[in-house]
Amino acid sequence: MAKDLEKSLKIADQRCIEQGLRLTPQRRQVMGLLLEQEGPRSAYDLLDELQSRHQPGAKPPTIYRALDFLVSAGLAHRLASTNRYLACGHLACDHGHERTLFLVCDQCGAVREATMDTPLKQALNRSLSQEGFTAGTQPMEMHGRCRACR
Amino acid sequence: MAKDLEKSLKIADQRCIEQGLRLTPQRRQVMGLLLEQEGPRSAYDLLDELQSRHQPGAKPPTIYRALDFLVSAGLAHRLASTNRYLACGHLACDHGHERTLFLVCDQCGAVREATMDTPLKQALNRSLSQEGFTAGTQPMEMHGRCRACR
DNA sequence: AGTCGGGCGTTACGCTGTAACGTACGCTTT
DNA sequence: AAAGCGTACGTTACAGCGTAACGCCCGACT
Incomplete structure (x- = not known):
């Protein structure tokens, strides 16, 4: 688990370098929080997490x-319909994730990145x-019930 | 124009009766506000309008x-990605608007109900x-540029 | 050394949405 | 008629979401 996390963060580093962007410690911490999570999280959830784990004084x-x-670096996605954030599920693959479709389960909240x-x-x-x-x-989003929740 | 508004409100009345729902005066006023608008409006915009035109004491x-x-009555839609509301563009037609796709222009804000x-x-x-x-x-939403704004 | 821009801290604020409670009114049941 | 019930609505208070604006620091480039 922690191994996967480190590996994903390394990939994120690489992706930023390629694009001439800076994955600062703070941004990296937030990326880490996103990668740890099962599902999408709200900005304020992540803020709480950031405060308790890394930066007590963090503000919105x-x-x-x-x-x-x-x-904007393509490392995470924002779910516009629910105001939630999640790490990109295709960090490893190169195939620039244009035209992905998020399947959002209204019951369990799980998101499948199709x-x-x-x-x-x-x-x-x-x-x-x-x-x-x-x-x-911006990716499209569709709401409904996932396989498990049907 | 005002003729169209009245006609649309009549249709809304009819749709409610068919479904056993009550289009109360208050709900009818809000439906009227939605029908008058060019594009989608925020709830608070509509609240301001409702206050100044019909109900000074209205609250969120x-x-x-x-x-x-x-x-829920199918007379209006909510754009989840922008927190805006608009009257259903297919009030007149019967073809239950399952599977509509909203094309939202990020530049001019116009919405096309495809x-x-x-x-x-x-x-x-x-x-x-x-x-x-x-x-x-819930209908799907796609963001981009409309024909006029290209 | 100067300047320039990006990243960040901080304050303050505005917008979005809802929980919870009470009231009024029409309907059915007794 | 009285009692009970559900829906719509008024009202208060609050929670959650997001950003404008300002200033500081620091590294890069001239």
């Missing part, structure tokens, strides 16, 4: 800055171009 | 209760069943 802007950085297959991407792109709409980078 | 729970009712075509629905359903995930009723 501290956690939001770190999270914004991690999201990648869209080719036919789905194509059908979606066709619909979008028909509307003249250019998709941004 | 007033507007949230009305909005929750309208959403209906998924059959191939897209199929591709999506296949992906979901593969994951063992059962979709709920």
Whole structure:
């Protein structure tokens, strides 16, 4: 477990270097908190955690800055529909996670980070171009019940 | 314009009667505010509007209760990613708006309520069943740039 | 040495949403 | 008619989410 954590943090270091970004100690701590968690967490949950574990004096802007950085660096995701954050589930793979789809279980809160297959991407792109709409980078989210909770 | 508003409110009345729900004067006023608007509005915007136009003493729970009712009755939608509300764009049509996709322009804020075509629905359903995930009723949202803002 | 920008601390504030309680009113049951 | 019941709504108070704005420090580049 702790091994996986360290390994993931190393990958995060690497990803930042590649992009010319700085994974400062503070940002790394927050990334560590995200990696430890099972599911998505709210910013204030993470703030509490950060305060009790690393930085007693941390204030809201501290956690939001770190999270914004991690999201923009592609190391974490923000679930817009529930105001929650989670580590990217595809840290290791290279395949730039464009067009991922989050499946959010409304019962247990679990989030599955699904990648869209080719036919789905194509059908979606066709619909979008028909509307003249250019998709941004924010992933899509779908709510429902996961396999375990059905 | 005002004609359309009245007509839409009549349809809303009808929809409620069909479902055995009560579109009270207060709820009807809020529905009217939603129908008047160009784009999606925040709950507090609507609260201000409600206060200045109909109910000076209205408080947050007033507007949230009305909005929750309208959403659950299928007369309005909530954009989870931006905390905004808008009247359902398909009030007139019968085709129960399951599987709609909101295209949200990050620049101008406009929202287009697109209906998924059959191939897209199929591709999506296949992906979901593969994951063992059962979709709920909440519509999906996609962010990007609309035709006009490109 | 000067300056420039990024990261961070700190304060203060605004927006979003709800819990919990009480009241009024219409409906059914007795 | 009286009692009981559920829904809508008023009201208070609070919890959670997020950011603007300011200033300091420090490393990099000239």
